[in-house]
Amino acid sequence: MNTAQLIDGKAVAAQVVAEVRDEVSALRAQGIEPALAVVLVGDDPASHVYVRNKVLRAEEVGIRSLEHRLPADCSAEQLLAVVEALNTDATVNGILVQLPLPAHIDENRVLQAIDPAKDVDGFHSENVGGLSQGRPVLTPCTPAGCMRLLKQTCGDLRGKHAVVIGRSNIVGKPMAALLLQADCTVTVVHSRSLNPQALCRQADIVIAAVGRPRMIDASWIKPGAVVIDVGINRIEEDGKSRLVGDVDFASVAAVASAITPVPGGVGPMTIALLMQNTLTAARQQRLNSAAAPAIAEATCLSTC
Ligand code: NDP
DSSP: OOOOEEOOHHHHHHHHHHHHHHHHHHHHHTTOOOEEEEEEESOOHHHHHHHHHHHHHHHHHTOEEEEEEEOTTOOHHHHHHHHHHHHHOTTOOEEEEOSOOOTTSOHHHHHHHSOGGGBTTOOSHHHHHHHHTTOOOOOOHHHHHHHHHHHHHHSOOTTOEEEEEOOOTTTHHHHHHHHHHTTOEEEEEOTTOSSHHHHHTTOSEEEEOOOOTTOBOGGGOOTTOEEEEOOOEEEEETTEEEEEOSBOHHHHTTTOSEEOOSSSSHHHHHHHHHHHHHHHHHHHHHHHHHHHHHHHHHHHHHHO
């Protein structure tokens, strides 16, 4: 029986974190201290865990972190005022508003209020548009993490047929855009797709981002395909609570050539790529601020 290569997300995430740590330390030696602000609204326990992990990882790589906590009943205006203050604070390079927000606050309005240059989640429409045009922009962390895993596993992705299962704004759509940028042939499957299993069976690369425990079994997979499981689902099994992916790991590992586990696959990559995005934002802002006086001077020379 074939047993797929395990794609070790923890190990690759540790490499990304080490790269970011080295580059942050080089910036700090020049007197530049990258900083990430995380805004948390309400008392959702899962969100608190995610924020704590992001702050800890930032500290680990030398990125200064700031936490802003607001009560669950805060108004949209109060939250927007915090975002605006962070937008104008030149010492803050990245802003992340932890989702989901309480139901009375329009998530999209808040995401659009973040300065696109500091939008380390890559959810602002300017970054979403830039990604679809193939411009270098801040890219959503989970799909960016999947791309790093794929490149390290497959090398050249050109011409491969990739099937993305799921079309959310956070995972499926940006994933499809990144695969297209890497010259893959991309098919996106969603809940209204006809015969999704047959479409998926044509894929050299499968990205599962559905949110349904173990939905993708071996009957969806072409022998030798590479399978990236984004799903994180908590289930009760044998009297225990476990985390499982969207892929039925045991059956798919018998036909795929490589597969990510859950946990330990895509999950660790997401925070690592958040650190990388914060570093990228800090560098870009530094370049822009260095260029700004020169541009102002050139404009003055041509118009004064
Ligand atoms: P969403 O619920 O936003 O999107 C799920 C997508 O799956 C939708 O596009 C939906 O289609 C599609 N879908 C649902 N049922 C089927 C089906 N039977 N056949 C084909 N497609 C289907 O989820 P997210 O994209 O936010 O997350 C997906 C999974 O990834 C979740 O388990 C989540 O926990 C996990 N996740 C993991 C992260 C990580 O760091 N590892 C980060 C983010 C998410 P339609 O649009 O038609 O409704």
